[in-house]
Amino acid sequence: MTTYTHKHVLVVDNVDSVLDAVKFNLTQAGYRVFSAQSIQQAKELLAKEIIHVAVVDIHLENDSLVKDRSGFDFARSIPAHIPFIIYTGYKDLEHTEIVRGDIGTRRIIDKESQITNAATELVAAADDLFAKEVQVNFELELHNSLSLDVVAKQIRIPDTDEIVSPTQEDIQEILRRWFLKALALNVDALLSDEEATQRTQSGAVLLKVRSRRAEGWTNTQVVKMGAKEEIERKRLNYDAIEPFLGGNRRAGLRGIAFSRTIGGLVYSLIGAEK
Incomplete structure (x- = not known):
């Protein structure tokens, strides 16, 4: 924890x-x-x-x-x-x-x-x-079944001398900025180890997160983390096509958060019960 x-x-x-x-x-x-x-x-x-x-x-x-x-x-x-x-x-x-x-x-x-x-x-x-005004859940408990530091190293960001490599603290910060009302989070990889080695072309990683609030545990949500510019581009693309998805939508964008060089998009899975 x-x-x-x-x-x-x-x-x-x-x-x-x-x-x-x-x-x-x-x-x-x-x-x-x-x-x-x-x-x-x-x-x-x-x-x-x-x-x-x-x-x-x-x-x-x-x-x-x-x-x-x-x-x-x-x-x-x-x-x-x-x-x-x-x-x-x-x-x-x-x-x-x-x-x-x-x-x-x-x-x-x-x-x-x-x-x-x-x-x-x-x-x-x-x-x-x-x-x-500071939108960070400082009291949040994080329960990880994987190493967030290893996950951070899998995120690909622009290769320049000025850029600081992502760390587990960046991932924690993004989770704390989005899950403001949660008491605790269970964080795990969305994909198997074999699938996770085949990252998306954008160099992003996918996590599945379940949060515990005062009223109990919520449904699983998916967090996509990647370079700031890529995450912002994904958000803009989603905003542009979302009105036309209708019943074909499988996930709903719920939020976006940033920490230093990376950002995160939080999605809810439409119809998900687990």
Whole structure:
């Protein structure tokens, strides 16, 4: 059985003292913190680590330049499934309007505030994001009859130096992002060992998953995992043809989730009882 309770926060600020203080406060609150002093370091951590929430300063390239908004540019590049907080010493009406407009978050905290305790406010904002916006089932129990690390190695992804190879943590993350209301999962290979050696042309793998909820065990579902781009393409193809399938449909697409370089599609089997 596998359990997983680590909640990961990425903090991006070009001032050492701020990074240290934020990391200390969030660590004390129970979070695992990854810190970056530059946009490049932050992008490397986003590619390398599984991140759930980000904390981003506005002035990341040049503190002395009033118009430096590089933090906003970086925030726009953060994957959509990762909510974030703008943590800045330059909170003003203009920046607040930008944040509430096209940045993608309503959370902007003034690190220099004399009215509130900025550290306490930041931890409270992180707590709120994990409670309301981070779609991950951290308490889920995973019961595997196979090695998820071996399964991860079977997933074929684009062969570039910058790509991080999939791991069992990526598979676990995808399962936790989709099965939000489950108490436990039984995970097994959909195909026999002989069939599994003949992967799909896309380099994806197929798992069968049965979840236990408060009301009992559900029917088996199928999870297809592969490279992010391939999984997204499969979803778009399904959306395009689904209206025309009618009674010929054998499986229904129920959801999609991502983790670093891979994604997963969850299907229910039409008429399945086992």
